[in-house]
Amino acid sequence: MERFDAIVVGAGPAGSAAALSLARKGFSTLLVERGRAPGVKGMFGGRIYAWPLDDLVPEWAKDCPVERFVVRENLAFLTEDASLTVSFDSPKLAQGRGTSFTAVRAKFDAWLAKKAQDAGAMLVTGIRVDDLWREGGRVRGVSVAPNDHVASDLVIIAEGAASTLVRKAGLKADLEPREVSVGIKETVELPPETIQERFGLGEKEGAAYVYAGQASMGLRGGGFLYTNKASVSIGLVVSSEDLSRKKVEVQDLQTKFRMHPAVQRLLRGGKVVEYSAHLVPELGAGMMPQLSTDGVLVVGDAAGFLINNGYTFRGVDLAIASGIAAGEAAEAARSAGGMSKMNLAVYEKFLRARNVLTDLERFRRAPLYMKNERLFDVYPRMLMEIAERMYTVDGSGKERLFDVVLDEASAANVPKLKMLLDLLHGARSM
Amino acid sequence: MRVIVCIKQVPRAQELQVDPVTQTLKRVGVPSEINPPDANALEMALRLKDQHAAEVVVLSMGPTSFDESLERAVAMGADRSVLLTDRILGGSDTVPTAYALSETIQKIGGYDLLLCGEETTDASTGHVGPGIAGHLDLPQITYASEIRVEDGKVRARRTAEDGTEWWETTMPCLCTVNFGCNKPREPTLTGKIRVERGGVVTHWSCAEVGIDPKKVGLFNSPTIVAKVDTVRLPTRAGRIFSGEPEETVRQLLDSLIADGVISP
Numbered sequence: 001m002e003r004f005d006a007i008v009v010g011a012g013p014a015g016s017a018a019a020l021s022l023a024r025k026g027f028s029t030l031l032v033e034r035g036r037a038p039g040v041k042g043m044f045g046g047r048i049y050a051w052p053l054d055d056l057v058p059e060w061a062k063d064c065p066v067e068r069f070v071v072r073e074n075l076a077f078l079t080e081d082a083s084l085t086v087s088f089d090s091p092k093l094a095q096g097r098g099t100s101f102t103a104v105r106a107k108f109d110a111w112l113a114k115k116a117q118d119a120g121a122m123l124v125t126g127i128r129v130d131d132l133w134r135e136g137g138r139v140r141g142v143s144v145a146p147n148d149h150v151a152s153d154l155v156i157i158a159e160g161a162a163s164t165l166v167r168k169a170g171l172k173a174d175l176e177p178r179e180v181s182v183g184i185k186e187t188v189e190l191p192p193e194t195i196q197e198r199f200g201l202g203e204k205e206g207a208a209y210v211y212a213g214q215a216s217m218g219l220r221g222g223g224f225l226y227t228n229k230a231s232v233s234i235g236l237v238v239s240s241e242d243l244s245r246k247k248v249e250v251q252d253l254q255t256k257f258r259m260h261p262a263v264q265r266l267l268r269g270g271k272v273v274e275y276s277a278h279l280v281p282e283l284g285a286g287m288m289p290q291l292s293t294d295g296v297l298v299v300g301d302a303a304g305f306l307i308n309n310g311y312t313f314r315g316v317d318l319a320i321a322s323g324i325a326a327g328e329a330a331e332a333a334r335s336a337g338g339m340s341k342m343n344l345a346v347y348e349k350f351l352r353a354r355n356v357l358t359d360l361e362r363f364r365r366a367p368l369y370m371k372n373e374r375l376f377d378v379y380p381r382m383l384m385e386i387a388e389r390m391y392t393v394d395g396s397g398k399e400r401l402f403d404v405v406l407d408e409a410s411a412a413n414v415p416k417l418k419m420l421l422d423l424l425h426g427a428r429s430m
Numbered sequence: 431m432r433v434i435v436c437i438k439q440v441p442r443a444q445e446l447q448v449d450p451v452t453q454t455l456k457r458v459g460v461p462s463e464i465n466p467p468d469a470n471a472l473e474m475a476l477r478l479k480d481q482h483a484a485e486v487v488v489l490s491m492g493p494t495s496f497d498e499s500l501e502r503a504v505a506m507g508a509d510r511s512v513l514l515t516d517r518i519l520g521g522s523d524t525v526p527t528a529y530a531l532s533e534t535i536q537k538i539g540g541y542d543l544l545l546c547g548e549e550t551t552d553a554s555t556g557h558v559g560p561g562i563a564g565h566l567d568l569p570q571i572t573y574a575s576e577i578r579v580e581d582g583k584v585r586a587r588r589t590a591e592d593g594t595e596w597w598e599t600t601m602p603c604l605c606t607v608n609f610g611c612n613k614p615r616e617p618t619l620t621g622k623i624r625v626e627r628g629g630v631v632t633h634w635s636c637a638e639v640g641i642d643p644k645k646v647g648l649f650n651s652p653t654i655v656a657k658v659d660t661v662r663l664p665t666r667a668g669r670i671f672s673g674e675p676e677e678t679v680r681q682l683l684d685s686l687i688a689d690g691v692i693s694p
Contacts, residue, residue: 001620002619002624030623032619122623124619124622124623124626126617126622127619142619144618144619148619148620150619150620150623
């Protein structure tokens with residue numbers, strides 16, 4: 001039987017980071033990917049916060065397949081036909097550890113997996129791991145088919161949001177609709193010059209948009225838009241609970257979102273070249289599985305490592321950081337005598353050292369706050385009415401801003417105290 | 431028991447394209463696969479391995495890009511593979527190919543059963559299997575859809591045009607395998623790891639095998655491709671009849687009768 005010190009299941013950002021980290025520490029490492037190449041089954045909005053790459057691949061900027069460095073952040077509220085956008089512009093956004101960039105997963109994942117291979121990990125693609133292979137009640141490796149087992153002391157589960165191994169390992173119960181959203185994305189091709197002109201960007205500069213309100217037709221969730229080199233990624237993340245409750249098809253939402261005048265303006269003349277959808281873990285710290293057990297660690301989306309606080313969507317950075325932490329935990333466990341549950345529990349400490357768990361816990365309340373439907377429907381509408389009255393001069397008599405706000409607040413039909421509480425909760429949870 | 435399976439790497443059938451100028455198959459930049467009938471032969475061999483612990487050796491002749499298919503064969507469960515690769519083989523038709531492969535099979539040696547696909551999807555001659563049997567003076571059963579090995583004998587079900595026949599022969603022998611008679615298995619993780627560890631494909635040149643250079647290559651191939659025609663599909667009238675089923679069938683019949691396709 002083939003055997004390795006460690007087997008990593010899934011060659012996404014979390015898995016490849018773990019494999020790279022392990023291989024560097026001298027573990028014989030097998031990285032198994034279900035797709036025919038790393039990244040072909042991966043999906044995300046489009047942006048990566050680079051800080052964990054500084055630690056894992058310090059020279060990443062040399063050859064990392066960056067589409068554009070994000071220099072402009074936009075938060076846009078939509079109603080049926082109007083939009084209100086808050087835009088933040090700063091060269092600092094693309095400097096130092098705070099750098100973020102847009103990327104294409106097929107390229108980025110292939111790049112990171114190659115780094116793991118260069119460090120000595122073995123990559124095998126086109127294989128779906130069916131189960132953990134157990135013997136004597138302990139995990140001894142992975143199983144693909146009845147006669148196809150590969151042995152290892154440690155298995156790292158990096159399968160993504162819909163991981164079956166976390167459940168088969170008994171680390172988590174079945175996913176529930178409230179724990180996941182549906183992410184949908186279209187890639188719209190546009191010439192680089194058009195993107196630069198339309199978004200007011202330099203050659204390597206990119207923009208990021210978060211959309212609230214009518215983007216998701218008032219369902220809990222929101223929209224996003226990222227500029228790549230020669231394409232724009234546009235999509236929605238919508239509560240799967242709401243979708244099924246309100247019997248809405250996510251692709252219909254996406255079409256309406258794309259056709260919104262404020263969005264359409266940015267995509268004009270583009271051609272949809274790619275369409276994808278994926279589950280997005282939504283509850284963060286609230287849906288985390290047990291992160292380690294005898295011979296097993298869980299990283300990335302499989303562990304629910306995703307933060308959506310309303311204005312930043314983070315997944316890939318937490319995935320990479322958790323992969324690094326898993327490598328560190330394996331090294332510590334090896335020195336302590338083996339991959340037992342007790343020795344691997346140190347994984348949490350390494351996750352905290354990289355602020356993964358800390359950030360997840362800090363925003364623990366954000367998902368609950370995001371559940372507040374007023375946030376996706378009533379308030380954006382109110383904001384838009386206020387803006388409309390602020391900027392409309394038609395000779396019918398101008399009101400003072402304060403009166404407009406008060407007037408719209410009463411019209412929104414939400415008790416003022418509740419509104420105040422929402423505001424307070426929002427400030428605290430975000 | 432040692433089973434040698436001969437395979438060829440061909441352009442993936444669904445993506446076959448004919449160069450409009452040269453009228454030959456485009457082979458560059460088209461994804462490749464194991465010739466599908468050869469994959470059926472390989473599956474047949476792997477089942478014999480499962481039943482009789484046979485050793486399965488896979489053999490091919492061609493450029494080193496064929497490693498891809500040989501590695502896949504090993505990942506599926508073959509024990510090892512040999513690629514006969516040499517520039518002087520370029521342009522060989524089925525006559526030199528059968529000769530060169532039979533020489534290579536003799537160098538591998540110790541075989542009990544030789545398996546080939548019934549034909550290739552890129553040339554469809556079906557010559558090479560019987561050609562090898564001829565060179566090695568072996569009994570052969572062509573178009574086999576089932577093979578049983580019992581008491582040192584091979585019994586095979588042969589698909590004939592008007593039915594099936596059961597044939598029995600002694601080993602060593604050669605069988606060509608029916609396209610689609612089984613479902614080739616997927617590569618295993620263990621197999622893919624073996625491939626990654628390396629050394630599963632052995633390359634031999636003509637000199638290493640002892641192949642006579644005067645018997646191979648384009649100039650020693652009697653076949654001359656004089657002309658290739660592509661069949662152009664006639665354009666269809668493309669009329670669509672709509673309405674109730676009885677009515678549309680009536681309309682269809684009427685118009686077929688009117689066009690003289692069928693008589694009333």
